[in-house]
Amino acid sequence: MQVCEVAIEPRYFEYDMMGIIYHSHYLEWFELGRLSLIRQLGFDYFDMEQSGYISPVHEMKVEYKRGIRYGESVLLKTRIIDNGGVKTVYGYEVYNGEGTLCVEGSSSHYVVRREDFKPVQFKKVFPEWYAAFAEAATP
Structure with a gap:
């Protein structure tokens, strides 16, 4: 499983x-x-767009566990939960500076043709992306 960590300094x-x-x-x-x-x-999402495809949100889930207060730093962790070949599900965890899990959620995305929003098989249209996503996905 590969996790991407991003430090965020919330803006006022x-x-x-x-x-x-x-x-x-x-x-x-x-x-x-x-x-x-x-x-x-x-990879770069912009490259996907340039080739005529986009990956819109299908579903978004968010669970708020604790509010992040003014002045606290934030760490966002992102991973791939499922990469089924058509739909990809990402998982998110947001921690405050003390390491407390404050928010967790997920989003699911399909790859569609930009011109008509017709879904395509991710693994067929972007095989390199699919392989890397499959390797990085949560076991």
Whole structure:
């Protein structure tokens, strides 16, 4: 299993009036983690787009365990949970500076043709990506 770690310094505008990260910002961080993991595996999502394909979100799950408070540092861990050849599921964990798990979640993505949003088999259209994702996936 390969895990991509990204240190995040929350920006002031990401906090709500209670002094904790506003819930929707975690989704942005998940996307940051997903793209960072893809780069860590040696690929670039932009290259997928340039070849006429995109990978939209199919499903997003988030479980909030503890709010991240103003001034706390953040560590985002991203991994591939499942790489089934058509759909890829990514897992995310967000820790505060003390190492406490504050948020965990997942997102699932299909690869589709940009022109008509028709799903394609990831393993056939991007065999190198698929092989690297399969190797990096959680056992």
